[in-house]
Amino acid sequence: MNQFKRLIDKLETTSYLTKEEWVMLIENRNVEISEYLFEKARKWQHKYYDNKIYTRGLIEFSNYCKNDCYYCGIRRSNRSAERYRLNKEQMMECCEIGYKLGFRTFVLQGGEDGWFSQEILEDIISTIKKKYPDCAITLSIGERSYKSYLGLFQAGADRYLLRHETAEEAHYQKLHPAELSLENRKRCLFDLKKIGYQTGTGFMVGSPGQTAASLAEDMIFISELEPHMVGIGPFVPHHETPFAKKVGGTVELTLFMIGLLRVMMPKLLLPATTALGTIDPLGREKGIQAGANVVMPNLSPTSVRKKYELYDNKICTGEESAECRTCLSQRMKNIGYELVTDRGDYCEFKEEKKCIR
Numbered sequence: 191m192n193q194f195k196r197l198i199d200k201l202e203t204t205s206y207l208t209k210e211e212w213v214m215l216i217e218n219r220n221v222e223i224s225e226y227l228f229e230k231a232r233k234w235q236h237k238y239y240d241n242k243i244y245t246r247g248l249i250e251f252s253n254y255c256k257n258d259c260y261y262c263g264i265r266r267s268n269r270s271a272e273r274y275r276l277n278k279e280q281m282m283e284c285c286e287i288g289y290k291l292g293f294r295t296f297v298l299q300g301g302e303d304g305w306f307s308q309e310i311l312e313d314i315i316s317t318i319k320k321k322y323p324d325c326a327i328t329l330s331i332g333e334r335s336y337k338s339y340l341g342l343f344q345a346g347a348d349r350y351l352l353r354h355e356t357a358e359e360a361h362y363q364k365l366h367p368a369e370l371s372l373e374n375r376k377r378c379l380f381d382l383k384k385i386g387y388q389t390g391t392g393f394m395v396g397s398p399g400q401t402a403a404s405l406a407e408d409m410i411f412i413s414e415l416e417p418h419m420v421g422i423g424p425f426v427p428h429h430e431t432p433f434a435k436k437v438g439g440t441v442e443l444t445l446f447m448i449g450l451l452r453v454m455m456p457k458l459l460l461p462a463t464t465a466l467g468t469i470d471p472l473g474r475e476k477g478i479q480a481g482a483n484v485v486m487p488n489l490s491p492t493s494v495r496k497k498y499e500l501y502d503n504k505i506c507t508g509e510e511s512a513e514c515r516t517c518l519s520q521r522m523k524n525i526g527y528e529l530v531t532d533r534g535d536y537c538e539f540k541e542e543k544k545c546i547r
């Protein structure tokens with residue numbers, strides 16, 4: 191057996207590779223090694239999650255952002271972005287539509303928008319929680335203080351998504367202005383875990399300046415953090431950002447990283463992301479076949495969808511929530527998987543027998 195397949199075996203049995211081993215494996219991947227990886231990834235995916243695919247309804251409630259990340263279409267310096275905020279009633283309406291469609295997780299995602307004060311956020315969270323006690327509330331609203339995260343958790347938020355973007359210091363600085371730091375990003379993630387959130391992190395694949403060594407650092411950081419979810423998708427250039435002319439990430443490398451994550455941490459919740467579906471019409475299906483087990487369709491009102499444009503050509507901006515649900519359900523069926531109505535908690539919270547490796 192070749193040495194790279196042996197590295198995949200080592201990853202499977204020990205959940206650990208050295209930085210050098212990660213780099214070797216990533217740099218030397220080919221079709222045969224990828225297939226070997228994906229078979230193992232699907233084996234673990236089925237062991238813990240069967241052929242079930244969990245959904246999260248994404249509510250993009252504000253595209254105002256005080257940050258200026260070089261890759262992001264809603265960065266504050268993008269003067270051509272048409273800014274919007276949903277009010278509480280509009281957000282409740284998204285939840286109502288989503289609940290009827292079978293969503294049991296609502297993800298409230300937005301830019302870092304100071305208009306939504308701690309008090310306003312806590313009120314929105316507790317109102318949703320009261321009306322839908324059987325649903326999980328996920329927040330994706332960026333870097334905040336421990337105290338703020340704690341308050342939001344106590345108001346009823348269950349989960350939090352905050353991608354670390356890259357775990358390599360120098361690379362982090364190439365993607366962000368000086369006022370943002372990897373150190374604070376990591377602090378936020380450890381705070382979230384400590385408070386008790388089911389925590390999701392993640393990174394872009396193929397962002398400008400990324401090397402196999404950066405990806406190795408990402409994998410090592412993820413094994414230290416032990417998140418419940420990891421969202422990864424290709425970097426896709428946005429025409430109104432400093433990275434407009436940069437090349438995007440590939441489907442091929444994104445799938446390989448999804449496979450590695452599934453084999454390293456078999457119980458992970460791994461979304462097949464919208465960015466992956468944007469650069470390949472069958473991207474999400476391929477993501478599932480590489481080991482992913484979550485999809486996150488949009489529940490935002492169609493009137494604002496085009497405005498939450500993190501990258502160019504984002505899919506599903508014209509479709510109603512119901513259309514996306516039906517479409518995804520059919521797409522999953524086509525490849526032998528089933529979209530389920532379930533909160534889709536991390537596997538450790540489920541009955542024991544299913545989780546014994």
Ligand code: 5AD
Nearest residue numbers: 261262353424425426428465500501
């Ligand atoms: N391409 C791909 N993903 C992007 N994100 C932001 N901008 C882009 C882009 N141009 C991702 C970031 C962020 C998530 C909400 O969207 O990883 O954490």
Ligand code: FES
Nearest residue numbers: 506509514517518
């Ligand atoms: Fe939105 Fe297919 S998922 S139309």
